[in-house]
Amino acid sequence: MNAPLPPGAVAVTALPVAAIAASPTNPRKHFDATYLAELAESIKSHGVIQPITVRPNPDTHSVKLYEIVVGECRFRAAQLAGLEHIPAFWRELDDKQVLEIQVIENLQRRDVHELEEAAGYRMLMDRHGYSVDDIADKIGKSKGYVYARLKLTALCEAGKDAFFDGKLDASTALLIARIRGDKLQQKAVKDITTGGYNGEPKSVRDTKYYIENAFTISLKQATFKLDDAGLLPAAGSCTDCPLRSGNDPDIFADLDDVDVCTDVKCFEEKQLARRDQLIANAEKHKIPVLRGDDITHDIMRHQYGLYGLNNERYIALDAKCDDDEQGRTYREILGDKAPVSALIEFGTSANNKQIAEVAEPTAIAKALKKAGIETKQEEEDPEELAAREQEDKEREQRQQELSVEEARRATLLEKSKAVLNAGGQLFYEDVLRLLVIGFIEQWFEYFEPETTLMAEFGYQEPEEGDDPDYEALAEQALAAIKAWPLSTLTAFTAALIGNEDLHPGHDWQAEQKAAFLDPLAELLKVDTPTQAAQAQEVGATEPKGKTKTAKKTKAKAGTAATASPNEPAAPAKTELLHAQAWPFPTGARK
Structure with a gap:
């Protein structure tokens, strides 16, 4: 039984394969090699059962006489099968008719990729003036469906590749396509496709949470007026912005809040502009x-x-x-x-x-x-008042302790620089090397290293929008430290002591960093304010002779002689300290 003729088509004709060209407007650009190979084997056995559809090639300069309208998969498989002729319907069609057939009819097939479907809709709009309503009516889908497909065309190349490779599904690809800017999209693609357990892709739930937190922000947090178009003239007002969720409900259908900004960078720029406004106004009015x-x-x-x-x-x-x-x-x-x-x-x-x-x-x-509003005068709960006073006392005490810690670290820095300037060494090389390695490991585990430290190891900052690879940086740093000479180790130790990140920003940080500074204080015999106070207490309660003996004993047990700011350190008199003899916890470090 012969296949029915499409409207306006002539009877099936066997056309030379060599005389047929693929259509440049065919939205389908990706063809599964396995599927084509299987189809080619079937064609070898049974021939091409469903004819392709062609039209006269509008490119009159081409040696190809015909252009494929529908059936490029069958055409490619016929080439693989070695056919010299292929059955085809021949039709007179203009460009608009061809694109309608390719997009409206052919893209309704189940095996068409969402990106190719989106590209087809975009061509209909750009080349032939179709509206979203027109396309929705033609394909029998909602406007929201068409808008969502069209938004996929904004996906960066890395996102498209991941989508075609099956690493992203349509819903995740749409979430990424809504992110403003290729660099941020590339970061999102990388984090989503490799940021799950054991480097696997993130789950759909984790992906949605990640994108909402990293690439959107609630406009309720704004310190500026949302309808202020003059705050950042290039951006205009937030109320009219297409990147506000409430202004494009078809694209942001998954967001319940109408006041979500999807351009975090613009939001931050407006926050800064408003900050500058407020400060300028404050200075003007004293x-x-x-x-x-x-x-x-x-x-x-x-x-x-x-x-x-x-x-x-x-x-x-x-x-x-x-x-x-x-x-x-x-x-x-x-x-x-x-x-x-x-x-x-x-x-x-x-x-x-x-x-x-x-x-x-x-x-x-x-x-x-x-304004006609009376304020209520409430008596404070005595228990709450007492608790707050106690909290204030404890905080004040802690601040005093931190001040002592600051003074101790300043003394450490002064002592260390004095030793280095005088040409001495802080202490033995193996202790120094392991000490620095231990600190670096701790730093990379708990804190983000600052740029100056990263530069010490030749690490280049990534482009804007990307996070540093701290794991790679840590490996690079540790490898470098293990090969450093003693002079570099001592200089770097002094730099660490003087680095602002070593000063306690809060209680936990100060306690953690004592693991690095305490052994250095003991090895340099730094008489910190705390130690000085303890020494005075001992001197006041014990006989003078005993106190001197205790001091001599303590000095004898040291691993490096004390250095004053104007004197070089005397050579150490004891044997090399190894890990088991360190004056601080080693944990699992080697």
Whole structure:
């Protein structure tokens, strides 16, 4: 039984394979080699059962007389099978008709890749003026379906390759395609395809969580007005931005919140621009700007967010007013009449600094009273007051301990530099090498090494948007240290001691770094403030002779002589210290 003729087609004709050209507008660009080989074997046995469809080649300069409209897979398989002729329907079609057949009809097949489907829809729109509604009507799908497919065309090349290779599915590819910029997309592809357990791809759930946290941000965190188009003129307002989730619900159908920004870099630039505005305005009106050491504990108990602000000192204008039945912020209630006592710049690191306008409670109370809102005066719970006072005492004590630690480290640095400047060595080479290795291992395990340290090992910073490969850097660092001469080891040790990252940023960090500094203090015989105080206590309670004996015994047990800032270190008198004799825990280090 003969196959029915397509509309406008002539009868089936056997055309020379050599006279047929593939169509440049065919959206299908990837052909499965295994499938083609199997189809070629079938053609050898049974021939081409379903004829291909061709039209006269519009390229009159080509030696190929015909162009394939439908059936490129069969054509390629026929070539593999060695056929000289192939059955074909011959039709007179213009470019628009050809593309409609290739996209609307042919792309509805199950084996068509989503990226090829997307490319076909894009060609219909770009070349022949189709709208999303037109395509949706033609293929019987929703507009959201078409928009989602079209968004896949924004996927970076690395993402497309991973998608074709089966490392990404359509939903994950769409999440990546929504990320702004090729570099960030490339980072996402790498992290998603290799960031799972044992280097496997992340799960769908983990991928969604990763992208939402790394590449989107809630506009509720904005310190600027969302409708302010003049803050960053090149970006315009957030309310009209297509990268705001609520402005493109078809693309961001998986996001429940309409106020999600999907261009984190733009958001950060607006935050900085607003910060500069606030600071300039504060300086103009002589309003103090509190930052760094200005923010004492009685102002902010911690800097993880505005909820750390001590409301007995300052109240944030963007905080909700507890006395307002509508749950508005102080700024929303008071508008331009909101008092500003100071600006506070806070954050746990240089990368997440925020700035807030704050006012003293008395100023807020007066402004609210004028606005017709009476504030409630609540008596503080005595137990809570006592607990807070105790907490303040403990924190003050800890600050004193950290001050002592700072002084000790400053003394260590001075002593170490004095030894080096005088041409001496800090202590024996094997101890020094293992000490530095131990510190580096700890650093890479708990902290991100700063650029200056990375440069010591010839490590190049990755391009913007990529994270350093700390594992590779650690291996590179340890290999270098094991080959360093003594002079390099001693110089690098002094650099580590003086590095700002060795100063305690918080309690846990100070305790961890004592593992590196304590043995150095003992080996250099640094008389720290704590040790000096202990020595005074011993001298006050014991006979002088006994005290001198104790000091002599302690000095004799040392591994390196004490060096003063103006004198070189005397040669050590004891045998080489090995790992088992270290004055600090070795753990599993070798």
